[in-house]
Amino acid sequence: MMIVTSMDELRIGRAMLDEPVGLVPTMGFLHEGHLSLVRKAKEECLSVVVSIFVNPTQFSPSEDLDVYPRDLERDLRLLDPLGVNMVWTPTPDVMYPPGFQTWVEVEKLTQPLEGARRPGHFRGVTTVVSKLFAGLQPQRAYFGQKDAQQAAVIRRMTNDMNFPIDIVVCPIVREEDGLAMSSRNKNLDPQQRQAATVLYRALTEARQAYDAGQRGAGELRRIMEDVIAGEPLAKVQYISCADYDSLDELETVQGKALLSMAVYVGKTRLIDNFVLQ
C-alpha cells in the first residue's frame, strides 16, 4: 500500500496504478461505513485509492475542526488488509498552498438543509473534491448516502464540470441499534450514545407512517419532531421531507422523497436520512 502526501508523490504513484482507478474520499477516523465504500470500490476497480484529509475549508470557525477525531496509524491498519493500493494524505498546505484563491461552487442544490445551516460548507466540499478528482484522475469515485445532500451536490458538480468520473453512492452502514456510523459518534458519552438512536427511531416512525399510506409531508415531519422531542438529550436543528432530486421541501409526497435531519446530542451534531420511494 503506497502512502503519498505531496502532488509529486501522487503523480508518481498514480502512474503505477492499473485502471480503472476508484477513489474513496474521506476525512479519516475510519469506520465500517468508510470501509463499505472501499470494499465496493475494490469490487469494481483494478486500483483503489483512499484519500484522508480533514478539509479545513468545509468547517466554519464555530464548527468542530479542532476536535474532529484523527488517527492515521489506525486508519492505515484498517485499510491495508482490504487491498487498498494507495492512501493519499495531503496536508492543508498541499491542498491550499499560499496564494490559493480558486473555488468551485454548486449554486441551488447547496442552499437548503445542510447548506442553510453550514454556510460555506459545500463550497469547501466541492472545491476539495474537485482537487482530489483533478489530482488523481480516477475513473470512479465512491460516496455514502449518509451525506445525502453531499452526494447530490457532487453528482451535479461532476456533471456540470464534465469530470469523466462515475459517481457511485453506497447505502448507509448502521450500528446494531440503528445509529448511522459516523466518526463524530466517538464524541458521544455513553448516555448520549444511547440517546443518539433517536434519529433512527424518528426516521423509522415516519417511514412506517408513509408505508401505511401517509403522504402529507408536514405530518411526516411532525412525527419525526415528536419522536426527537421525547429524547431530552436531543435537540433538533432541522427536520425535512424534501423532493429527492431538487431537495425542495414538499407538501405532499408523490415521487421519490428524502427524509432527513440534523440533531444535536450534547455538542455533537448528527445527521441521518431515509429515502422514500
Ligand code: AMP
Ligand atoms: P467523512 O469521512 O465523514 O467525510 O465520510 C467519507 C465518506 O464516507 C462520505 O462519502 C460519507 O458519506 C461516507 N460515509 C460516512 N459514514 C457513512 C456510513 N455510516 N455509511 C455509508 N457511508 C458513510
